[in-house]
Amino acid sequence: MSVLVTGCNGFLGVSVVERLLARxxxxxxxxxxxxxxxxxxxxxxxxxxAKGAKVEVRAxxxxxxxxxxxVIEGCDTIYHLAAAMSGAAADMFLGTVVTARNLLEAAAxxxxxxxxxxxxxxxxxxxxxxxxxxxxxxRTPLEAYPELRDPYAQSKLKQEQLVWEYxxxxxxxxxxxxxxxxxxxxxxxxxxxxxxxxxxxxLHLGGDNALPLTFVENCADAIVVAGQSxxxxxxxxxxxxxxLLSAAAYLSRYKRDVxxxxxxxxxxxxxxxxxxxxxxxxxxxRGQLPAVFTPYKTKTAWKGNRFENAKIKSIGWSPIVPTDExxxxxxxxxxxxx
Amino acid sequence: MxxxxxxxxxxxxxxxxxxEIQKMPExxxxxxxxxxxxxxxxxxxxxxxxxxxxxxxxxxxAEKKPDVVHITTPPGSHLALAMRSLEAGAHVYxxxxxxxxxxxxxxxxxxxxxxxxxxxxxxxxxFDPPALEMRDLIRSGEIGDxxxxxxxxxxxxxxxxxxxxxxxxxxxxHRLPGKLFHNNxxxxxxxxxxxxxxxxxxxxxxxxxxxxxxxxxxRDQMADExxxxxxxxxxxxxxxxxxxxxxxxxxxxxFGTKNVVHADFAARTVxxxxxxxxxxxxxxxxxAFEMARQYAxxxxxxxxxxxxxxxxxxxxxxxxxxxxxxxxxxxxxxxIPYAEILRVSKWMDDIFAQTSAVPAKEVVR
Numbered sequence: 001m002s003v004l005v006t007g008c009n010g011f012l013g014v015s016v017v018e019r020l021l022a023r024x025x026x027x028x029x030x031x032x033x034x035x036x037x038x039x040x041x042x043x044x045x046x047x048x049x050a051k052g053a054k055v056e057v058r059a060x061x062x063x064x065x066x067x068x069x070x071v072i073e074g075c076d077t078i079y080h081l082a083a084a085m086s087g088a089a090a091d092m093f094l095g096t097v098v099t100a101r102n103l104l105e106a107a108a109x110x111x112x113x114x115x116x117x118x119x120x121x122x123x124x125x126x127x128x129x130x131x132x133x134x135x136x137x138x139r140t141p142l143e144a145y146p147e148l149r150d151p152y153a154q155s156k157l158k159q160e161q162l163v164w165e166y167x168x169x170x171x172x173x174x175x176x177x178x179x180x181x182x183x184x185x186x187x188x189x190x191x192x193x194x195x196x197x198x199x200x201x202x203l204h205l206g207g208d209n210a211l212p213l214t215f216v217e218n219c220a221d222a223i224v225v226a227g228q229s230x231x232x233x234x235x236x237x238x239x240x241x242x243x244l245l246s247a248a249a250y251l252s253r254y255k256r257d258v259x260x261x262x263x264x265x266x267x268x269x270x271x272x273x274x275x276x277x278x279x280x281x282x283x284x285x286r287g288q289l290p291a292v293f294t295p296y297k298t299k300t301a302w303k304g305n306r307f308e309n310a311k312i313k314s315i316g317w318s319p320i321v322p323t324d325e326x327x328x329x330x331x332x333x334x335x336x337x338x
Numbered sequence: 339m340x341x342x343x344x345x346x347x348x349x350x351x352x353x354x355x356x357x358e359i360q361k362m363p364e365x366x367x368x369x370x371x372x373x374x375x376x377x378x379x380x381x382x383x384x385x386x387x388x389x390x391x392x393x394x395x396x397x398x399x400a401e402k403k404p405d406v407v408h409i410t411t412p413p414g415s416h417l418a419l420a421m422r423s424l425e426a427g428a429h430v431y432x433x434x435x436x437x438x439x440x441x442x443x444x445x446x447x448x449x450x451x452x453x454x455x456x457x458x459x460x461x462x463x464x465f466d467p468p469a470l471e472m473r474d475l476i477r478s479g480e481i482g483d484x485x486x487x488x489x490x491x492x493x494x495x496x497x498x499x500x501x502x503x504x505x506x507x508x509x510x511x512h513r514l515p516g517k518l519f520h521n522n523x524x525x526x527x528x529x530x531x532x533x534x535x536x537x538x539x540x541x542x543x544x545x546x547x548x549x550x551x552x553x554x555x556x557r558d559q560m561a562d563e564x565x566x567x568x569x570x571x572x573x574x575x576x577x578x579x580x581x582x583x584x585x586x587x588x589x590x591x592x593f594g595t596k597n598v599v600h601a602d603f604a605a606r607t608v609x610x611x612x613x614x615x616x617x618x619x620x621x622x623x624x625x626a627f628e629m630a631r632q633y634a635x636x637x638x639x640x641x642x643x644x645x646x647x648x649x650x651x652x653x654x655x656x657x658x659x660x661x662x663x664x665x666x667x668x669x670x671x672x673x674i675p676y677a678e679i680l681r682v683s684k685w686m687d688d689i690f691a692q693t694s695a696v697p698a699k700e701v702v703r
Binding site (some may be wrong): 033034035061063064086087088089090091093094097101146147151155158284285287288 | 348349361381502504505506508552554644649
């Protein structure tokens with residue numbers, strides 16, 4: 001039986017393929033949409049770690065249950081990383097939730113359902129009403145008011161809820177990973193937890209909050225460790241690295257190592273006041289401008305939490321690239337060419 | 339009394355419908371949503387705090403008894419859903435394109451008239467501020483008799499919808515007779531149709547693929563550039579649909595016997611050509627200043643509207659909904675004449691007949 005990876009050509013997916021090969025998987029099926037640009041994936045498939053491994057690139061999609069059944073044929077473990085990262089709410093639900101449901105249906109229909117290793121997200125936690133500095137771990141409650149969150153959080157929450165539903169009612173073995181902010185070469189430069197670019201000025205909103213960073217290779221390795229661990233079935237793991245930086249430290253290192261950025265630090269009370277004003281204007285103007293900030297989203301993203309990785313470490317994972325080295329590599333790739 | 343509105347089809351455009359309806363509680367309220375995919379019906383109900391969602395359209399009609407059904411599904415299901423809505427006693431708002439072809443469009447309009455209900459279609463740009471302003475100018479006689487109309491609709495295939503189409507060879511757009519054009523050129527043609535009243539206008543169309551071929555499937559066959567010439571008895575038109583011009587133009591120019599009006603939907607401006615009123619080189623000096631004055635005026639007007647919260651992105655949608663609901667309440671004429679809706683549908687058939695066999699070719703750059 002083979003190991004299937006969906007979303008194998010994405011920012012995280014390529015690293016997951018690399019870690020699967022490094023951790024001894026010899027029989028991989030990679031789901032890829034036809035016409036995809038795959039230079040990074042091909043580089044991994046041509047590396048030494050891939051020597052002797054059987055890798056099938058399977059064209060297809062998870063758009064229907066029938067397609068999904070065909071895609072998972074012959075696979076007993078599925079690393080499900082495919083998700084919509086941007087677009088309208090409808091696109092996100094189609095690309096993240098409907099696809100996951102089709103995959104789960106196809107899995108549940110098999111006499112012995114394959115194991116599904118889901119890449120979920122920190123976005124599923126409901127931390128808006130938790131006090132500042134609350135430790136976010138695997139027991140933190142899921143978001144209870146998804147209608148107040150953005151479509152990414154809404155769709156990832158629904159996706160994870162579906163996975164648990166199929167685990168419970170249809171006996172699909174599942175492992176869920178909730179990474180924090182994934183960063184690395186070829187990835188996004190700045191998490192919104194640090195701040196937002198607004199009309200050419202970077203609003204530094206995260207202050208001295210800890211960032212739940214995880215370097216893409218570390219995160220990929222955690223996913224593979226959990227996917228290969230028999231103890232992990234039915235469990236959920238947060239993924240963050242050691243030596244976490246504050247948003248302020250990340251920004252100042254970015255300025256030093258990548259490029260100068262004009263930034264304005266917005267203290268949390270000012271940000272709260274701004275969010276109230278934006279939400280009020282949104283209502284007053286009957287939606288003339290989108291509610292970029294709302295008090296609820298602000299509390300969720302910028303109030304400030306603490307993070308830990310004890311549970312994923314208990315099954316044998318630890319970061320393979322130290323944070324200092326990971327930042328160096330990331331910022332080097334982001335530095336504008338001279 | 340507020341009309342009870344049901345929405346069938348919970349994709350992207352349904353968001354716009356619900357948001358605008360929720361701004362006019364005195365005229366209408368959303369009583370339920372329906373989608374064949376339960377996840378899509380549920381997500382929209384969750385986001386807009388609606389308490390009724392279902393996958394069963396007949397159940398929605400029976401249980402919520404809507405006065406109006408907004409059909410925001412892919413075009414292939416428009417006719418069947420509209421017919422069922424009419425049979426259940428509802429008025430129908432259908433997203434563009436009305437149906438898959440002219441024959442079906444005629445069937446639907448006949449059914450609407452027989453049922454004595456009101457139909458409209460999502461020609462929202464016809465009610466955007468520039469279109470309204472342009473129509474006022476034409477009505478005032480400012481441009482004289484219309485001679486020619488030019489319509490340009492730019493499309494961005496790198497946008498969210500374009501990405502969805504290009505990302506999936508099984509996307510419903512690839513199964514439409516007119517593919518990408520079928521889902522978009524209502525917006526190209528509907529700005530022209532009010533000026534060309536003849537039913538037998540001659541339509542000449544040419545489509546092509548400008549993208550490099552890279553998929554090896556249905557997607558490569560999807561034409562992305564279209565040129566259309568429409569020849570009526572007294573008015574002619576050129577229409578351009580382009581997926582490659584940047585920034586995507588979106589305008590209509592109406593050429594009259596006295597002046598030319600340019601309505602720009604992207605910039606929300608309406609300007610008149612400035613003829614040279616003075617002789618020789620001096621005459622060439624003035625028009626630029628005259629255009630600057632007009633743009634400054636338009637900008638000021640827009641800023642004033644923004645300050646009054648009247649400068650919404652979906653202005654046309656809101657205006658059309660109001661006009662439509664008011665027509666239902668008052669039993670007055672529909673906001674868009676059925677003859678114009680049908681003429682667009684016929685032109686589309688004519689165009690697709692000429693562009694359906696577009697040879698796929700490698701573009702050399």
